[in-house]
Amino acid sequence: MPDKQVIVIGAGVGGLVTAIQLAARGLQVRVLERAEAPGGKMREVAVGPHRIDAGPTVFTMRWIFEDIFEAAGARLDEHLELEPLSIIARHAWSEQERLDLHADHERSIEAIGDFAGAAEARGYRAFCEQARTIYTTLDPTFIRASRPSLMGLMGRCGLSGLGNLRGVRPYDSLWDMLGTYFKDERLRQLFGRYSTYCGSSPFMAPATLMLIAHVEQEGVWSVVGGMHRVAQVLAQLAEGLGATIEYGRDVTGIIARHGGVRGVSLADGEQIAADSVVVNADPAALTGGRLGAEVRRAIPPLTPERRSLSALTWCLSAETEGFPLARHNVFFGRDYASEFKDIFGQGRLPRDGTVYVCAQDRGTDGNGTLNGPERLFLLLNAPPRGDRHDFDAVEIEQCEQRVFSRLEHCGLRVRRDPERMVMTTPVEFEQRFPATGGALYGQATHGWKASFSRPASRTRIPGLYLAGGSTHPGAGIPMAAMSGRLAAEALLADRRST
Known part of the structure; x- marks a missing residue:
């Protein structure tokens, strides 16, 4: 029956895994995604002819994905090619202070x-x-x-x-x-x-x-073809099991009446009936009213003060010299405490922030050299104020200068060209992930109680469930995948009980 279908809002990792788990058990699953591609925060950015991973860059806890594929009657290694990294990350404080962590x-x-x-x-x-x-x-x-x-x-x-x-x-x-x-x-x-x-x-x-x-x-692995390949493969697996995934479909409301979920409404005015809805979006979209007043109190309120970090990111194609980049590199400042005082205490861009660099064309052994431009992804932690504070151009430019000065202090010189560089700010992350202020990890895990207050799979409204890195068990690709499994298990258990 049409009203017995499950609607999954969002084709991030959590939503895709939910769809796989439910479709593998014979349920009718329909995934509605606002963007034009799967992955959510696991996205690619085009810089000229290059495609650069602009979200999560590390693949760990491989066994979680092996279990997901096995439960769907497939094998992970038949769909994804993974290469183990011998150097987990290279760390630097200056040109003379470098430390590698090894597998x-x-x-x-x-x-x-x-x-x-x-x-x-x-x-x-x-x-x-x-x-x-x-x-x-x-x-x-x-x-x-x-x-x-x-x-x-x-x-x-x-x-x-x-x-x-x-x-x-x-x-x-x-x-x-x-x-x-x-x-x-x-x-x-x-x-x-x-x-x-x-x-x-x-x-x-x-x-x-x-x-x-x-x-x-x-174990830490590199995904051949880039991290976005993970999202593409999960989407293909879900569709192969009978789930449908529709892109460019903006869900603006969840219909909840008579003690339970009844469907969703879209920006184009269409309403789709369903007796179960899984929200693979930040729970703040619920509590902030972005999905309608009927579901605003489905979970306890989430306040902006509890938001996690946002980021400034740069995707660029550039020539580098000096520092021997590995796949994953971290460049530290001297005053670590000031970074977090600036972000969480003052709500401003850090003056001495840690810079992460993913050199996406480097080999898994950390010893490769390149001739010509290479694909780089840079990340600097930033305050989650994308909905309240539009960082002005001068502030952003000064921050960018500090970032590349930090790299030069550690010996890395990047010959960047503004025409081959794409920046993303907390404001743009807020636009992509509404009601978050640009926070990329849901609630911050501050204090020993924080892990127990993260929203779980079930909500107060029967038939409404949550999945994604902003829910339990937490942020990161493996945990987002686990959240999808937990949401599917909760939904199936509730159906059996009724």
């Missing part, structure tokens, strides 16, 4: 010892052991749980499981906890950066985010 754990220990001394190498070994313990404890009990709560976590872990977390003081920040392993401030910067993977400050994020170190040690 080979012992090589990383040796590199840290050479960089900062034997005591720091021992601290890194202990840090990694604790990161592994945190991950193995929280993976089945929190990440894969449909609705996170402290009591639920305690119930699933048991006393013995919670004992595995005894080395992590629950009220400590990631930054403070890193100080128990590292005396070298540069190493605290390096591993404190894990908090920015979920759009947060290391000075306010919980120490449990140490688990990201273990995730990286389990």
Whole structure:
């Protein structure tokens, strides 16, 4: 029956995985996407003849995608070509201060010892052991749980499981906890950066985010053809299972009457009936009224003060010299605290911000050299004020000068041409992802309770579900995919119960 179909709003990773899971079980699924291509934040930007990944650039937790493909009767390696990186990332503080983290754990220990001394190498070994313990404890009990709560976590872990977390003081920040392993401030910067993977400050994020170190040690891959290839393959898999994906379809409202969802309305005036709707958009679009007054209170309100980081990004084709770029590179300033005080405290662009550079034509071993221009993606953390503060041209230009000066301080010279460069600001991210202010990770994970307050799959309205990196279990491609699985499981369980 037509009204028994499921509507998925958004063809980001979470929405596509939801569609795959439901279509594989025989449900009629219709995905409506406002953009002209799948992927959401996993997008490409055209710079002249080049296509540059302009969103997530790291592929981890491969096994999550292997499970998704297997459940759909397919194999991941038959659809995606993945190349393991031998160098996870290259880090620099100046021309003389460089440190690589390797896929080979012992090589990383040796590199840290050479960089900062034997005591720091021992601290890194202990840090990694604790990161592994945190991950193995929280993976089945929190990440894969449909609705996170402290009591639920305690119930699933048991006393013995919670004992595995005894080395992590629950009220400590990631930054403070890193100080128990590292005396070298540069190493605290390096591993404190894990908090920015979920759009947060290391000075306010919980120490449990140490688990990201273990995730990286389990493998980091490069996707042949670019990260956007992941979205394309997921869309093809969903369609192969019978789901339909319609692009250029702008959903402006969710119809909810008589105690449940009844369908959606589109910008062109069309209404589509459905008894289940999955929203693969930032939950702020719900609470902000962007999808109609009828569903505004489907989840507790989300305030702008809780937003995660936004960004200034540059996609460019340029020649480089000096610094030996790997695939993933991070260039640090000296005053790490000032970066987050500027962003979260003052709501301004950082004066001494960390710059991430993805050199998308570099080999997986980090030792390649290129003749001629190469594709680069640069990212600088920024305040999520795209709906309140249109950064003026002078402010943006001064920030850009600081970014490329930071790179030159570390030995990287980029011969950039404004005609071969595309910038995206928080204002433009707000336009792409309404009601977020340009925040790219949903709510910031600040304080030990934050992980339990992230919106879950189910809402207060029967038949209305959430998926995406702004929902539980969190930001990042693997977690967005997991959110899609959780949304599908919740929807199927509710159908069985009725």
